Amino acid sequence: MLIGELARQTGCEVETIRYYEREGLLSAPQRSSSGYRRYTAEQLGELNFILHCRSLGMSLADIRNLAAFKADHDHDCEDINLLIDQQIAKVHQQVEALxxxxxxxxxxxxxxxxxxxxxxxxxxxxxxxxAEGAPCVCHTPFGQDNHGHSQDYDHTAKKNGRSNKDRP
Amino acid sequence: MLIGELARQTGCEVETIRYYEREGLLSAPQRSSSGYRRYTAEQLGELNFILHCRSLGMSLADIRNLAAFKADHDHDCEDINLLIDQQIAKVHQQVEALxxxxxxxxxxxxxxxxxxxxxxxxxxxxxxxxAEGAPCVCHTPFGQDNHGHSQDYDHTAKKNGRSNKDRP
DNA sequence: CTTGACCCTGTAGTGACTACAGGGTGTGCA
DNA sequence: TGCACACCCTGTAGTCACTACAGGGTCAAG
Known part of the structure; x- marks a missing residue:
């Protein structure tokens, strides 16, 4: 099927599907003579796997790792358990903070x-x-020692700047 | 005081302070002859206001609006209440989803x-x-009619692409 | 004078998308 | 046959709230 049909069947945007392929998450499909992507039922399953994990809040990097574990039948599933445990801990922390x-x-x-x-x-x-240093109701009643500006709300993904990726 | 001192007093990164100024959130300070920023106590308060709101999970756009309401003494606080109510509703939704x-x-x-x-x-x-269409424990026990991929986890800030900002 | 901490601007990157420009392809209808 | 429309493609750029870096200037102490 074409990418539009895959998008309709999975509820995932066309552009996101291409993005997943570019990120190496989804395997590149065969192409027609005109260059159109032609997806198999297997690749539909692949995308559903990705989307399922996304729905569980996993990062693309984690999903990549999971897929690698899946492909390696001899791999001990301790790493899979660890990955899910870490995700549970992360989500739990977010729940508490929120x-x-x-x-x-x-x-x-x-x-x-x-x-x-x-x-x-x-x-x-x-x-x-x-802002002038006075105590406030949004922070005082919880017995915090300081105003807790930097700890109150842990933004979901603190963005780091440049990595050394593709560094000349 | 210099920007480094402001950063130390507020716990906010130097680069983030510059960023807030660039985004028009924090007023531009006077400069020394060498071009160094010189912040007043009033601007310290300004930054603390911003950081306080950030700690409550408000977006920069919302903080900008709040600051505008603050500056306009005749402004009805209905909009302030609405802003906080919307923030409460957003956070509540996030708690439930998580x-x-x-x-x-x-x-x-x-x-x-x-x-x-x-x-x-x-x-x-x-x-x-x-991924092959079978029911799963992570989604089935909650009585959902579909697999709920697109509703399960509402990512914190769905990023939109280009706006028409600065469009030639 | 040197050194190290700090300052500056401008640019680029993070993560997970999302939108658009510019162009090509396929199909149905007049 | 030509046109219109839906869909496809690649490459680029933007979202949000930061964060990092390059390259250069300033200041103070030894």
Missing amino acids: RLLEQQLLALRDKCHESHAAADCGILQTLVEA | RLLEQQLLALRDKCHESHAAADCGILQTLVEA
């Missing part, structure tokens, strides 16, 4: 019940006073 | 208790069979 964040936001939200001018808004006042 | 994901991963993890060769690994078998 639940804390939710509580913090609700506490902040509670500072303003009615419509005011911005100058009188409890939310804004809290944020401004916190 | 909790579901955690359960899914635990169910999958439960398919393999001992060390096997990869060919016999319950986790891998589950993933492979799911």
